[in-house]
Amino acid sequence: MITFKRISYKNFLSTGNQPIILDLDMSQTTLIVGTNGSGKSTLLDALCFVLFNKPFRIIKKEQMVNTINNGDCVVEVEFDVGTKNYIVRRGIKPNLFEIFCDGKLINQDANNIDYQKYLEQNIMKLNYRSFIQVVLLGSSSYEPFMKMKPRYRREVVEEILDIRVFGLMDLILRSQQSDLQKKLTEVRHQAELIKTKYETEAKYLKTLETKGSDNQKVQQNKLQENEQNRLEYDKKLQSLNEAIAVSQNELSGQDTVNKKIKELEKYETKIEQNLDTHKKTLEFFKENDTCPVCTQSIDTRFKEDKCNHETTTISKLESGLSQLVGELSKQEEKITAYGKVSNKIQSMNVEIAKVTSSLESLKRHSDQIQQEISTSQERDTDIENIELELEKMRVNLKEAEVALSKVQEEKDYVDVLREILNDKGAKAQIIRKYVPIMNALINKYLQAMDFYISFNLDEEFNETVKSRFRDTFNYNNFSEGEKMRIDLALLFTWRDIARMKNSTNTNLLLLDEIFDSSLDGQGTDDFFKIIKTLEKENIFIISHKGDILFDKFTNIIKYEKVQNFTQLGTI
Secondary structure (H helix, E strand, O other), rough: OEEEEEEEEEOOOOOOOOEEEEEOOOOOEEEOOOOOOOOOOOHHHHHHHHHHHOOOOOOOOOHOOOOOOOOOOOEEEEEEEOOOOEEEEEOOOOEEEEEEEEEEEEOOOOOOHHHHHHHHHHHHOOOHHHHHHHHHOOOOOOOOOOOHHHHHHHEEEHHHOHHHHHHHHHHHHHHHHHHHHHHHHHHHHHHHHHHHHHHHHHHHHHHHHHHHOOOOOHHHHHHHHHHHHHHHHHHHHHHHHHHHHHHHOOOHHHHHHHHHHHHHHHHHHHHHOOOOOOOHHHHHHHOOEEOOOOOEEHHHHHHHHHHHHHHHHHHHHHHHHHHHHHHHHHHHHHHHHHHHHHHHHHHHHHHHHHHHHHHHHHHHHHHHHHHHHOOOHHHHHHHHHHHHHHHHHHHHHHHHHHHHHHHHHHHHHHHHHHHEEEEEEEEHHHHHHHHHHHHHHHHHHHHHHOOOOEEEEEEOOEEEOOOOOOOOOOOOOOOOOHHHHHHHHHOOOOOOOOHHHOOEEEEEEEEEEEEEOOOOOOHHHHHHHOOOOOOEEEEEEOOOHHHHHHHHHEEEEEEEEEEOEEEOOOO
């Protein structure tokens, strides 16, 4: 379990040199109040920034630094994971990223990306997307679970169920599988070469044994035959070497194509992210006639212009994305072709080895025949030596076959493990086990908020929603207030599941303006009924409603602006 204890930040957004320090584990329920622009939601941005190097809201990194002091921006958070205490400190101007465990700085030899991965994968065991699903719910820049793409929904659930490790294991096994395949090919080729040499020598021995002392003429004919074979082998070797040279020249552009694929994939990700942002903006202006923050009406002409602009931008981005995907497909086809060429080269190298081995055997054979021609008395000795050589080859061949069997067995084992660890294996079984529990919890919380619908997720995390009259809906069919109830039900469900698995379980829950936007009075009362049942929770709620909510909280924090700087005020 992650137990957040304290957060402090200075020169972050509107906060100045006087730091804001908040105890995160002192009170079960804390209300954060203040006027618009006083810095209430800065807490969410600061927490996300220090943990994931990105704010909760859409803010550029350079904009997070207080514009008056213009430097020394530092955010620090303290939390416990089990018996270990961690402090994460991150800053801008100068750049700063430090992780302390029980008071000692964790090794910073790795680059910032690897350092961040260590924080997410080894300490917290959750990423940004999963974090906001179990810790944060906000009215701005918040991506509800039901608006995520299916693969991101699955990623969140896998982290909550603590089964993403299966994916990491699969990546390791994939590398082992590739290495074992290469080793298997090498061992198989070695065994084939030994077998070829053995068969050649055995055939030669049989020839020697069947020949008499008076077959010199036959032996001369055999020498001529061997010489003709040698010339054919030499010709074949030359042809193979020329073909390999041509094929290797065909591989010259492989690195360039790989680099281009990486660049295209990077652009694809950026376009997708940009496209998602513009779609959300378009959706906002289509669905809203008033500003949810200032409650002022949005000018119709401005709204139409904005919608047209966003529609045009989305069209251009989708067109560009389509072109990029097409180009990416072309480059991947090239990589496939390069793979075929590499396999061809490998096959030709094996063939060269076989021809070379045959040439060596042929030379030994010819030398032996020549020796037999010069002295027939040495024949018996030659046969004995060849028999000894064959015995050594038999031992080598047996060892090669054992080695081949061992490598094949190891690869088969890895193949089976990968089959178990894929999305249709063990992970699917675990998800299948927990889906009914998730659905039961979701509907429990919906009913607690007087929202009597049947809301169920399947194993691919697509929803099926039915009313009490069995009418079928989906998430987007509901009003914003109803969506908020669903989002809250999912939030509480993920926290319950995390608590069961002790994976992403945490004491901290931050809710931004849920009472100020879509949640009505009845929904507010129902919500407080739920949080009163929660144990070992530290809930922070940001709201504009002020004193009408004071009696519902055990702690109240007020943010205010003093000379353009955010400070903690008094109630």
